[in-house]
Amino acid sequence: MQLLRRGDSGPAVAEIRTMLTGYGLLPDVPGGRNHGAAAQFDRDVEDAVRAFQQRRGLITDGIIGPSTYRALREARWNLGDRMLALMISAPMSGDDVFALQERLLELGYDVGRPGGVFDEQTEHGLRAFQRDYGLTPDGVCGPQTLRALRQLGRKVTGGRPGLLREQELLRRAGPRLRGKRIVIDPGHGGADTGVTVAGITEADLMWDLARRLVGRMSATGMEALLSRQENSCPPESDRAAFANAAGADLVLSLHTDANRSMRAEGLATFHFGNGSGATSTVGEALAGLIQRELLIRTSLLDCCSQPRTWELLRLTRMPAVRVEVGYLTNLDDRRKLLDPGFRDVVAEGILVGVKRLYLLGQNDQPTGTFTFSDVLARELGRNEARAM
Incomplete structure (x- = not known):
């Protein structure tokens, strides 16, 4: 779809205004859906969009x-x-699916993780509920199933069972x-080069970093799989589907960032979280471990670990973390990223973060050592190990 931003107008903006008004983020504008102010993307709309985001x-x-x-x-x-x-062919998604998943949990x-997409695991859980409560186990959440869900008290209180299971x-x-x-998952690829500065592309840098990380992981006995070929760029939903089909234990997505300001710099990691309580606790823990390891090893500015609902984080059934290694638009970050030795340091830091996750604090070592x-x-x- 075409991006809509402040200053735009027309029917598409009117639709956005209508939705924001319905969510209580924007006051209603009299005069009709496509009339006058109702079709303007103004400062109030921008503020409402930011609040929603x-x-x-x-x-x-x-x-x-x-x-x-x-x-x-x-x-x-x-x-x-x-x-x-x-x-x-077209999985149903929405807040109603999220509410159903939360209720079943x-x-x-x-x-699985309540991501708001009605997938095979959601259907399996729904069928099990229907069988247990004498309903037709058709995997369809219709009036009878909804009635049963609303009538039943909770079996689990005082915690989030999905997180405990993870x-x-x-x-x-x-x-x-x-x-x-x-x-x-090396970001972008093929015709989609991602951030590009002075002929240097995010896709190429992350492909190289991914190969270095795969080599180190394979040496430890892990099975490391790449989500894409060197010259391809599957959508995030396909990358998530690949990880789900492979039965992966973790997903690590590699990116660099960009900003109109050349002063923007630093390292950030992201895990699944929607701001309303749903989160991946293991993903959050791994993001924090990788963030701390890389900060000490690279001296990049700390842009923190943050929750996001991006498709790769939301649609994977296993913990997933996205690592944004520096800003290619920043001179110092770009200089570091172009150094193969720096990319080796990043690959080692990510591997150590994964190892520390599985150690669960037992026989661990201080960050950076x-x-x-x-x-x-x-x-x-x-x-x-010495022989290698």
């Missing part, structure tokens, strides 16, 4: 792009407004890296 874990730039528009459309649905079912049914899976995985399957050799020594045995 902040609520939904989106980038708060005040611009209507594909992610913000999709979130606006999804927010209009309340549980009970429509029948919900698994649609393979409260009742003790495993639907933490328990991490505990059971054990401290060793060997055998764990990780999807490495764990090396690739240390990891190999723990995974392969010290004599074998």
Whole structure:
């Protein structure tokens, strides 16, 4: 879709204003849907868009792009407004799906992370609920199922069972890296070069970083898979589907950032979180570990770990973290990124962050002191690691 921003006007802006008004973020403008002020993207609309984006874990730039528009459309649905079912070709998504997933989790049914998309795991959990309560197990959330959901009290209180389940899976995985399957997602690719400055492209830099990370992970006995080919750029939904189909334990997405100001700089990591309580606790923990390791190793400015609802973070069934390594538009960050030795340091820091996640604080070392050799020594045995 065409980006909409302050200064634009027309029917598309009128639609945005109508949605924002319905969510209580913008006062109603008399005079009709496409008349006068009702079709203007003014300062009030920009402020309302920013407020909505902040609520939904989106980038708060005040611009209507594909992610913000999709979130606006999804927010209009309340549980009970429509029948919900698994649609393979065009999965249903919206706040009503999120509410259904949250309700099933409260009742003790495993639907995975509540991301607001009606997927196979949601259908499986819904069918299990229907069977247990004497309903036709058709996997469709219709009037009878809704009535049963509303009549039943909660089985789980005082916590979020989905998050507890995610933490328990991490505990059971054990401290060793060997055998764990990780999807490495180098941002952009092919015709989509991402940030490009002076002929230097984000896609090429992240492809190189991804290959360095894959090499180190493979040396520890992990199975590291790339989400794309060197000259391809699948959409984020396809990258998430690839990770889900592969049964990955973690997803690591690699990017650099850009800004109109050359002074913008630094490192940020992102995990799934919608600002309304739904989050990936393991993803948040991993993002924090990687953030701290890289800050000490690279001296990049700390732009913090933050929750987001981007598709790759929201649609993956396993914890996913996006790492934004510096700003290619910043001279100092760009100089660092162009140094192969710096990219080696980043790859080592990310690997160590993953290792520390699985250690769960046991037999760990202070931030910044764990090396690739240390990891190999723990995974392969010290004599074998020295031989490599």
